[in-house]
Amino acid sequence: QSALTQSASVSGSPGQSITISCTGTNNDVGGYNYVSWYQQHPGKAPKLIIHEVSYRPSGVSNRFSGSKSGNTASLTISGLQAEDEADYYCGSSTGTNAPYVFGTGTKVTVL
Amino acid sequence: QLQLQESGPGLVRPSETLSLTCTVSGDSIRSSSYYWGWIRQPPGKGLEWIGTIYYFGRTDYNPSLKSRVTISADTSKNQFFLELTSVTAADTAVYYCARLPTLTFFDYWGQGTLVNVSS
Numbered sequence: 001q002s003a004l005t006q007s008a009s010v011s012g013s014p015g016q017s018i019t020i021s022c023t024g025t026n027n028d029v030g031g032y033n034y035v036s037w038y039q040q041h042p043g044k045a046p047k048l049i050i051h052e053v054s055y056r057p058s059g060v061s062n063r064f065s066g067s068k069s070g071n072t073a074s075l076t077i078s079g080l081q082a083e084d085e086a087d088y089y090c091g092s093s094t095g096t097n098a099p100y101v102f103g104t105g106t107k108v109t110v111l
Numbered sequence: 112q113l114q115l116q117e118s119g120p121g122l123v124r125p126s127e128t129l130s131l132t133c134t135v136s137g138d139s140i141r142s143s144s145y146y147w148g149w150i151r152q153p154p155g156k157g158l159e160w161i162g163t164i165y166y167f168g169r170t171d172y173n174p175s176l177k178s179r180v181t182i183s184a185d186t187s188k189n190q191f192f193l194e195l196t197s198v199t200a201a202d203t204a205v206y207y208c209a210r211l212p213t214l215t216f217f218d219y220w221g222q223g224t225l226v227n228v229s230s
Contacts, residue, residue, distance in 0.1 A: 001174065036216035038158075045222055046207075047220070048217060057218065095213075095214045095215060100215075102160065
């Protein structure tokens with residue numbers, strides 16, 4: 001099972017919106033609504049920010065939103081803030097007996 | 112409030128076995144509502160799923176590690192464990208334990224523990 005493909009880096013100015021993509025195949029991203037997104041600040045554990053494509057856990061800012069089209073899932077951060085500077089990983093699994101696959105990671109820089 | 116805490120040796124010799132414990136507080140690993148997993152992250156690199164243990168003991172492993180990995184649990188201590196045999200420098204990483212409310216995402220993570228494989 002190969003890692004999901006993400007762009008290496010994305011940058012934006014405060015207040016702008018940015019979108020991070022996560023590309024897989026029909027066997028993972030495209031075949032099921034099981035994409036999740038994680039935010040990781042340096043030296044910290046990852047934090048779940050989106051699950052099942054577009055659901056935000058309680059306490060996560062509504063500036064984070066997720067979507068999917070075909071084999072590509074996307075994470076949009078609107079109203080970019082300095083605290084959003086972090087690494088972002090997508091992930092997907094189809095469930096029982098299936099491996100969990102993470103994306104290659106995207107570094108978000110706030111200019 | 113759910114908390115997960117990894118513990119174990121920070122240094123393991125090449126060819127030996129890496130053993131880590133994840134202690135869970137604030138929830139029971141016996142609960143049928145959750146699964147529990149291990150993930151690792153080599154320095155400066157991305158996340159890699161190692162494996163998942165179901166509440167009833169079944170395990171799923173990353174195919175690339177399957178021959179060397181064992182995940183088990185002690186429900187009486189509310190702990191689950193990772194063993195990785197025949198380690199090499201490539202196994203040097205921060206190891207995280209985490210909870211899965213379904214098999215498709217991790218909602219709570221431990222802080223992680225760095226394991227160096229070196230002689």
